[in-house]
Amino acid sequence: MYLSFRWFAEADPISLAYIRQIPTMEAIVTALYDVPASVVWDEARLRTLKQQIEAHDLRFDIVESVPVHDHIKLGRDNRDHLINIYCQNIALLGRLGVKVICYNFMPLFDWYRTDLELPLTDGSTVLSYDHQQLEGIASPWAVTLPAYFPLEDNPETLKAAYLALSEEELRENFRYFLERVIPVAEASHVVLALHPDDPPWSIFGLPRIVKNEEDLARILAMHPSHHHGLTFCSGSLGANPSNDLVQIIERFGKRIHFVHLRNIHTVSEKSFHETAHPNGAGDLDMVALVRALHRVGYQGAVRPDHGRMIWGERGKPGYGLYDRALGAVYLRGIWDAITHHR
Ligand code: DNO
Numbered sequence: 001m002y003l004s005f006r007w008f009a010e011a012d013p014i015s016l017a018y019i020r021q022i023p024t025m026e027a028i029v030t031a032l033y034d035v036p037a038s039v040v041w042d043e044a045r046l047r048t049l050k051q052q053i054e055a056h057d058l059r060f061d062i063v064e065s066v067p068v069h070d071h072i073k074l075g076r077d078n079r080d081h082l083i084n085i086y087c088q089n090i091a092l093l094g095r096l097g098v099k100v101i102c103y104n105f106m107p108l109f110d111w112y113r114t115d116l117e118l119p120l121t122d123g124s125t126v127l128s129y130d131h132q133q134l135e136g137i138a139s140p141w142a143v144t145l146p147a148y149f150p151l152e153d154n155p156e157t158l159k160a161a162y163l164a165l166s167e168e169e170l171r172e173n174f175r176y177f178l179e180r181v182i183p184v185a186e187a188s189h190v191v192l193a194l195h196p197d198d199p200p201w202s203i204f205g206l207p208r209i210v211k212n213e214e215d216l217a218r219i220l221a222m223h224p225s226h227h228h229g230l231t232f233c234s235g236s237l238g239a240n241p242s243n244d245l246v247q248i249i250e251r252f253g254k255r256i257h258f259v260h261l262r263n264i265h266t267v268s269e270k271s272f273h274e275t276a277h278p279n280g281a282g283d284l285d286m287v288a289l290v291r292a293l294h295r296v297g298y299q300g301a302v303r304p305d306h307g308r309m310i311w312g313e314r315g316k317p318g319y320g321l322y323d324r325a326l327g328a329v330y331l332r333g334i335w336d337a338i339t340h341h342r
Helices: 016-020 043-055 070-074 079-095 131-135 155-163 167-187 213-221 234-238 245-255 286-295 322-339
Strands: 002-006 025-030 059-064 100-103 115-119 125-130 191-194 228-233 256-261 263-268 271-275 301-304
Touching: 002 322, 016 025, 016 043, 025 043, 025 301, 043 059, 043 079, 070 079, 070 155, 070 167, 079 167, 100 256, 125 131, 167 191, 167 213, 167 228, 191 256, 213 228, 213 245, 228 234, 228 245, 234 245, 234 256, 234 263, 245 256, 245 286, 256 286, 286 322, 301 322
Parallel strands: 002 025, 002 301, 025 059, 059 100, 100 191, 191 228, 228 256, 256 301
Antiparallel strands: 115 125, 125 271, 263 271
16 A cells, blocks of 8 residues: 545645655645536646646645536436546546546535534544434535535535435436446546445435445446446445445455545444544554455555544644644554565
């Protein structure tokens, strides 16, 4: 594995110079976050981004995400046009040397939390999710999380359309998308890495199709190409304690193209909060996950996913510098302990 770090470019209070100082950090994970899903990305802007990253001796080889337009997920009549734009973005990123595109197929919302600043007893704050609280939320759009792309439709209209869509229909719309983008990914030497649903269950009554091992198996069976793969995200899948994360890594290892590692603590059913990365800080066994990744021969990027806000840092919820840097070094330490032979 090698280390990578998510950076929100000009919208990020953290500088590349600081990220560079995290020991053994190799790559930046980013995107053009202000561009809606119906638009082909600007090549000049991407080239500038790449130069900036490389000027700090880091690589620009992972994009997270290229957003999938809601009309594609809904299977609307204009989907071929929008898929074509998606294909143009894949080809463009491939030309720029990007190797991995992380994306998701979650209706309307990307990830979701009900509290962005839950205080822990150590004085830090974390992101948390409580399903009961979610059900009482008057406006789902009151919570703004990092990495949401601009919506191009009225959200209530979209929500109503999704509520009428079954999981089976959403899955078929995913298959339709996949059959058209995978050949382009192959020709562009880019692998696509589908991110699981976060949290891994239906929210606001919307269908979700990437929640557990069975979903992942179905999805991978839709297309045999190596370019159709997964982002393994411990915090997303791990929020459902019946997901066996080690088993998921072992079963789908060859199709895992990108890894997000973070820890969480489950408070009660469908209620959890994030924690620092190490074993013991949360319920997930990070050491077992890294060992499993090593066993399946994983060679791609790992990024320390969300961290706590510590040491007085202010910034994007979950995406501060300090705790993610601690997480990075911890994960790297586990990897070294497994792989280092004198
Ligand atoms: C949250 C992230 C997600 C992820 C997308 C991938 O922190 O893990 O926003 O980037 O779901 O498309």
